[in-house]
Amino acid sequence: MKCEQVNELLYDYTKSEVDKDTSVEIKAHLGLCPACSAELEKIAGLKAIFKTGMADVPVRSMVKIREHMNKPAAIRLFFRPALAAVAVLFIAGTLLINGIVANNRNSDLDQFLDDSYNVVDHSDSYDVIQASYTEDSAQEVF
């Protein structure tokens, strides 16, 4: 195996992401090649930087999470943005629909009241009634 090939696979080798045969070949190459061994050292150095550079989690984080988990489920729901948004939309939608329905109901009532106050022209029917009354009364008299 050539140095170029080994270098390409060196990180994969440290992660055991190469097959067994390749791993054996790389190991054999590293035993004979100082340049590739130096590259492996660089990778080991990077790994050490990652390991030692890790920060500790602030203790208050667990306290905050505990506080959240100790809240009743219904309250916790409102701390979940997506669900809270759905809940707000649902409530807003319900209020809007109720508003429209209530508005329509008011319109129906207004219409009914308007109709009640409309003056209907009964003059024709009055004449007919008057005429029949007169005829009936005449028959009764005579």
Added chain:
Amino acid sequence: MDSRLEQIYRENSRYVYNVALGILRNKDEAEDVMQNVFIKLFDSFQTFRGEANIKTYLYRMAVNKSIDYIRFQSLHSKKNEEIEMPETPNPDPARTVLDSLLENLKDDLKIPVLLSEIGGFSYKEIAAILKINLGTVKSRINRGITKLKELAAKEVYDEMRTGK
């Protein structure tokens, strides 16, 4: 709180926090992301099956929420013009070195490397977390590591030159 949840937190919080910190390079934001990730997991804990499923979920959420943070900042603030790192009274030298290396690595290379080195995940697991194929994970990690090696060498060279 359920002891099982506490155990999940104890085992994973440091790694989730450091992956978020590696992406965001801001302790407060990383803490915020980490808390939100665990709260979301614990709220929907009943729906999870298996440890692997939970770990994948935790890290996917951490990466996605960190990326959302960056997007939000670049859209809604001038932070992208000049990123101000909060000053720490006694900065940890190892953390400072890691920060300066990650600062110069693009997110598409940085995130798989963080998951590999901090999360300790295999390439297959990283592919599942990031929803990208195995070949892409492998190539991004190798490009990322090559870049980091160059940056680390430069860092050492600069230190030697300035005598720090």
